[in-house]
Amino acid sequence: MQKKIFVTGISTEVGKTVASAILTEALEADYWKPIQAGDLDNSDSHKIEKYISNKKTKIHPNSYALNTPMSPHASAEIDNRTINLEEIQEPTTENHLVIEGAGGILVPLNDENTILDLIKPEYHVIVVSRHYLGSINHTLLTVNLLKEKGFNVSIIFSGEQHPTTEEIIKKMTNIPVIGRIDEEPYFDQNVIREYAETFKSTL
Numbered sequence: 001m002q003k004k005i006f007v008t009g010i011s012t013e014v015g016k017t018v019a020s021a022i023l024t025e026a027l028e029a030d031y032w033k034p035i036q037a038g039d040l041d042n043s044d045s046h047k048i049e050k051y052i053s054n055k056k057t058k059i060h061p062n063s064y065a066l067n068t069p070m071s072p073h074a075s076a077e078i079d080n081r082t083i084n085l086e087e088i089q090e091p092t093t094e095n096h097l098v099i100e101g102a103g104g105i106l107v108p109l110n111d112e113n114t115i116l117d118l119i120k121p122e123y124h125v126i127v128v129s130r131h132y133l134g135s136i137n138h139t140l141l142t143v144n145l146l147k148e149k150g151f152n153v154s155i156i157f158s159g160e161q162h163p164t165t166e167e168i169i170k171k172m173t174n175i176p177v178i179g180r181i182d183e184e185p186y187f188d189q190n191v192i193r194e195y196a197e198t199f200k201s202t203l
Contacts, residue, residue: 002094003027003203006123008101008115010138014130015158017044018187020100021051023126025196026203028056029096034088034118035109036062037102038069044100053189060091073108083109085117099123105142116149125151126178129169131162136169143173154178178202 005023009016024031036043045059064083066075076083091097101107105116119125125146129139139155146153155173157166157180170177179199184191 003029003096004090004099004120004123005029005097006099006101006119006125007128008105008119008125008142009128010104010130010135010142011132012103014128015156015181016100016128017047018051018181018192019126019128019156019158020044020098021048021187021192022181022195022199023203024048024057024098025052025054025192026199027096027098028054029098030058030060030091030093031098031100032060032091033062033100033102035064035066035072035083035102037066037072037075040065040067051187051189051192053193056095058093058095060093063088071107072102073110076110083113085109085113088118090120104138105145116145119146119149119151121150123151125153127153127155128158129155130157130159131165136165139169140172143169143175147173147175156181159183176202 007016007020031048033044049059066079068075068078072083101115106114108114127142143153154176156178160183179202
C-alpha cells in the first residue's frame with residue numbers, strides 16, 4: 001500500500017531534511033518539498049539527491065521556489081508573489097511519497113493559511129523533535145494540535161540524546177517513536193543508508 005508521509009518539525013533547523021532523506025531511502029520513496037524558501041542553489045531537494053543512493057526515488061519540483069530564507073509568506077512577498085494553496089498540487093506517483101514541510105506546522109504561507117493546510121487527512125505526519133530549552137513545549141503543542149485534527153502522528157528524535165526530555169514527550173504524547181537520529185559528525189549516503197535500514201522496521 002502506498003504510504004504518504006508528511007515530515008514537519010517543532011521549529012526550524014531541527015533535522016527535518018536529514019529525517020526526510022532517511023525516510024525516503026528506507027521506503028525508496030519519491031520526495032517532494034512543496035515550498036522552498038531560500039538557498040535555491042543548495043535546496044533541500046538538492047540535499048536529498050545527494051544523501052540517497054537508491055535508484056527508485058524521484059524528486060519532484062517545488063510548487064514554490066522562493067529566494068529569501070524566511071517564513072514562506074514573507075519570502076513570497078519579497079518575490080512579489082502570493083502563495084496560493086490551489087497551486088500546490090501533490091505530484092502524481094504510484095510510489096511512496098515523502099513530503100517535507102517548511103519550519104513548523106503553524107508557519108504562515110499567506111494571510112490565511114499555514115503549513116497545516118498542506119497536510120491531507122491521509123498523510124502520516126512525522127514530527128522531528130530536537131532537544132533545546134522550550135522543545136518539550138513546542139513538541140507537545142505540535143503533536144497535540146495534529147492529534148486534535150485527527151492525523152496519524154509519529155515522532156523522530158534528532159540530535160544529542162536527552163533522556164528526560166524524550167521520556168516525558170513519549171509519556172505525554174503516547175505516539176509511536178520511529179527512531180532517533182544522533183548528532184553525527186557528518187551525513188553522507190552511507191550514514192543515511194544505515195539509518196534507513198534501522199528505521200525500516202518501524203515504518
